[in-house]
Amino acid sequence: MTTPSDDAAEPVPVRVVLPADPVLGHPVQEVVARLWRRRQTETGWLYLVGLPSYRDREDGGVEAAEYRVWVRAPDQVWPVDGVDYDQVTTERLEPSPQSAVREVLGERRPSGWVVAKVREGRGPARGVLHAPDCQEAPQGAPLLDVESALNVAENPGTRLCTLCGCAQELTPLLSGFDHIGDSPGS
Template sequence: MTTPSDDAARPVPVQVVLPADPVLGQPEQEVVARPWRRRQTETGWVYLVGLPSYRNLKDGEAEAAEYRVWVRAPGHVRPVDGVDYNQVPTETLPPASVVREVLGERRPSGWVVAKVREGQGLARGVLHAPDCEEAPEGAPLLDVQRALDVAENPRTQLCTLCECAHELTPLLSGFGHITGS
């Protein structure tokens, strides 16, 4: 709990939707609150709002106070008609990188080996990207040189589900097979 004197910004109102209480048979309620901050996230906007509340004093009395909580818009916080929210401190997402937009999210770097036991104690390995659903959890990451050393073993396969084969095959056999030369 905090008091409104924590910030010098001019207060503006916002509507906060309180959840229904099925035990008491109460429907959703809307109360007026103060927006302290707003933040843009990957999934939408969230607001830090100050809800009116009370706090107990040592002498047994109660005084007006404010309870602050982050709530998601528009499901739990709504604007009041005619109010300008430009004065509320706002954090927006940085502009997306053109490279990231074109290529998408990068996978973790490196490769991991899943060991597979076959009959008579023989083992073979399967090389995976670390985020492959078939990759073993907690396996050490191999850099490109170590991954190539492991891939050269005839008992090692390169996973085709996670593009490991697509990434490492040109490094193992050269790029000539891609262009047909």
């Protein structure tokens, strides 16, 4: 429990939803509290609110007090109409630095594969399997997962694109990894 003098900033009103307590038979309640601070976290926003409370005085009396607690927004906190929240102390997350891996390798390509259908004369339909960000990949084609891409790749009429690396990624999965340890000509 704290007192308003703990913070130099002036709090602003905010609506706080108090949870129901089925054991005691208390329904969900909404109270107007005082918003002291906002903090952005990896999982969303937290608001430090001061809820109205009471405390015992040493002389046996009771006095008004404030109980401060962090609550999750927007689940437990709503704005009060007409209140300007721009003046509330706000702690924003700093953008996370890029990992060394991403810095060296660049952005990851989108996962999955797409098929470009190719018709050559009267024969059966043929296709070329691409990574979705390949410049030769058809726009708007459905994305295939690994298993579906391998099924398509096993079709004799399908070619694997070497431009985007599809062939390098899927060929070991199609032919197995047994050949990796083999010496040439064995």
